[in-house]
Amino acid sequence: MSTQNLLTADAKRATVVDHYRRLAGRYDEFLYYSPRFVRALTAKMIRALDLRATDRLVDLGCGTAMYSLDILEQVPLASSVVAVDPIREMLDRIPEGAPVTRWAMGALEFSAVGSYDKILIKEAVHHEEDRATLFANLYARLSAGGRLLLVHVPPRLGYPLFDAALRRAERWHADPDELERQLAAAGFTVQREGLDYPHAIPTKTYFQMVANCYMSVLSSFTPEELGEGLQEMEAKYGSRPVLEFTDHFDYITGIKAA
Numbered sequence: 011m012s013t014q015n016l017l018t019a020d021a022k023r024a025t026v027v028d029h030y031r032r033l034a035g036r037y038d039e040f041l042y043y044s045p046r047f048v049r050a051l052t053a054k055m056i057r058a059l060d061l062r063a064t065d066r067l068v069d070l071g072c073g074t075a076m077y078s079l080d081i082l083e084q085v086p087l088a089s090s091v092v093a094v095d096p097i098r099e100m101l102d103r104i105p106e107g108a109p110v111t112r113w114a115m116g117a118l119e120f121s122a123v124g125s126y127d128k129i130l131i132k133e134a135v136h137h138e139e140d141r142a143t144l145f146a147n148l149y150a151r152l153s154a155g156g157r158l159l160l161v162h163v164p165p166r167l168g169y170p171l172f173d174a175a176l177r178r179a180e181r182w183h184a185d186p187d188e189l190e191r192q193l194a195a196a197g198f199t200v201q202r203e204g205l206d207y208p209h210a211i212p213t214k215t216y217f218q219m220v221a222n223c224y225m226s227v228l229s230s231f232t233p234e235e236l237g238e239g240l241q242e243m244e245a246k247y248g249s250r251p252v253l254e255f256t257d258h259f260d261y262i263t264g265i266k267a268a
């Protein structure tokens with residue numbers, strides 16, 4: 011890897027850490043959208059994971075654990091969810107008394123320990139560069155018949171963002187075809203599905219979310235670039251009271267042989 015690439019990777023990591031530390035306090039406000047949205051995603055997660063009450067579930071890159079907490083409302087698990095995230099400020103937002111065990115560490119470090127039945131990684135896999143090692147480690151940690159589910163937005167977004175952000179997201183997010191290949195190389199049998207969710211968000215609210223860099227890729231722009239991007243969005247979408255767009259999620263499930 012060239013020095014330039016190493017510097018770029020370091021800069022990206024620093025941006026991601028700063029982004030989530032700053033966003034933690036408002037993460038649910040910007041990313042929860044609605045109970046209907048979260049339930050649509052979790053209902054499909056439960057099916058893809060083939061989740062059973064006796065499963066030991068890991069939420070890797072859990073953030074505020076909003077998805078595993080909603081999963082627990084539908085499938086009460088016998089053991090606590092293992093909620094893992096390197097950003098302590100994110101883990102601190104998980105409600106006191108929730109049946110989760112908090113682990114403050116990155117996915118790769120976590121993948122070297124423990125044994126589990128089901129692992130969920132929702133919109134966090136793009137933050138781990140060494141995915142070959144991560145998936146091989148997680149394969150080894152899973153029980154026979156265990157499942158690893160990746161849920162994430164693809165590189166090409168249908169969001170009403172400014173052009174430079176849409177273009178940068180193409181390199182920022184993980185490529186689902188590559189994720190499939192990497193899971194297969196680690197030994198998993200892979201299944202892939204999709205979920206399309208129609209959003210209708212007041213334009214002012216969405217502009218505020220962008221101004222507050224609700225997605226990590228937005229935090230990679232300077233304040234000036236972000237300001238220009240918001241002006242571009244104002245010119246394009248400012249006259250609409252509500253922004254309607256489709257959020258696409260890939261559901262990529264790796265299944266370990268029984």
Ligand SMILES: C[S@@+](CC[C@H](N)C(=O)[O-])C[C@H]1O[C@@H](n2cnc3c(N)ncnc32)[C@H](O)[C@@H]1O
Binds near residue numbers: 070075094131132133
């Ligand atoms: C977009 S958020 C998703 C959070 C949660 N899964 C959700 O969907 O609400 C991405 C999360 O990945 C975490 N993260 C960043 N780097 C990570 C790493 N190397 N390993 C695991 N998680 C990481 C961030 O701290 C953040 O909480």
